[in-house]
Amino acid sequence: MEQPVKILVTGSNGQLGSELRQYAGLPGMIFDFTERATLQLTNEADVREYMEQVRPQYVINGAAYTAVDKAEETGAQEEAEAVNARAVGYLAKACTAVGAKLVHISTDYVFDGTASQSYKPSDHPNPVSVYGATKLKGEELAERYTDAVILRTAWVYSSFGKNFVKTMIRLMAEKPVINVVADQYGSPTYAADLAAAIISIIQSGKWVRGIYHYTNEGETSWYEFAGAIRELIHSTCMINPIPTADYPTPARRPAYSVLDKTGIKETYGIIIPAWRESLEKCISKLQP
Known part of the structure; x- marks a missing residue:
């Protein structure tokens, strides 16, 4: 009888981690969900010891310092660097030591957003924020120390945790009028779809290291995204489009951060749903 695959998940209380928990009963897979209390990612000895004890075949690193604005503060920069960069290096080294494969989650914020067409994984990164810069360092350390699959994603939302979709639903219930930025473009990502893509990669039995992009299909602005949410929840709230400057x-933030997903589709045969279709699914969970 084949041994089940052991998968270690970090940041398991986040949006992606919470969606991955839905796979906990999957036959042939054993999950070990960790968060800050069970595994101190910023402590190299802790990481090494934990990995030697658990000996997973795969590690999905969903842990990140995601307070994008706070990261600009002097005191918080160090924390962002510790979690988004150094900890990734520790994990990658430990993966190599125990023969585990690392799936590391990164972000569209590694780009400056000045492009006019979708970013390919091979395009030159140029982060314009501390968050983006620390995430880029994390990617570099993952690639340096192990055979990692790095998944850059963007505009993540879910029925779990805090995110744009839940914030909009709340604001639309509280206010008659809201302002939403209309000159930043990207692709929303339903964390449930991202989780499904990661599981597909693991189940494929294929391992092609490198950087891949994953978001839902299509592109939109935050203003149009808010409009789609308004439509689906049948709200009468008025939405004003405003420029980033206001x-x-x-x-x-990158003004344009649509990601080219050709690589993940061709290498792993991943079928990616359109962003509106996935938004509908998420909202039907939030408002049955």
Whole structure:
């Protein structure tokens, strides 16, 4: 009888981690869900010891410091660097030591957003925020120390945790009018679809190291995304489109960060749903 595949998941209380928990009963897979209390990723000895004890075949690293604006503060920069960069290096080294394969989650924020067509994994990264810069360092360390599959994603939402979709639903219930940025373009990602893609990669029995992009299909602006949410929840709230300049934030956001997903589709045969279709699924969970 074939041994089940052991999968270690970090950041398991986040949106992606919560979606991956839905696969916990899957035959042929044993999951070990960890978070800060069970595994200190920023402590190299802890990581090495834990990995030697558990000896997983796969590690899905969903842990990240994601407070994008806070990361710009002097004190928080160090924490972002520790979680998004150094910890990834520790995990990657430990993966090599125990023969595990690493799936590392990264972000569209590694790009500056000045492109006019979708970013390919081979395009030159140029982060414009501390968050983006620390995530890029994490990618580099993952590639340096192990045979990693790096998945860059963007605009992640889910029925779990805090995200744009849930914020919009709340604001639309509370206010008659809201303002939403209309000049930033990207592709929303339903975390449930991202989780399914990762499981497919593991189940494929294939392992082609490198950087891949995964978001839902299609592109939109935050303003249009909010409009789609409004439509699906049948809200009467008015949405005003505003420029980024009218909504200043400590961290700069890429103005255009649509990701080219050809690589993941061709290498792993992943079928990616359209963003509106997935948004509908998520909202039907939030508002049955």
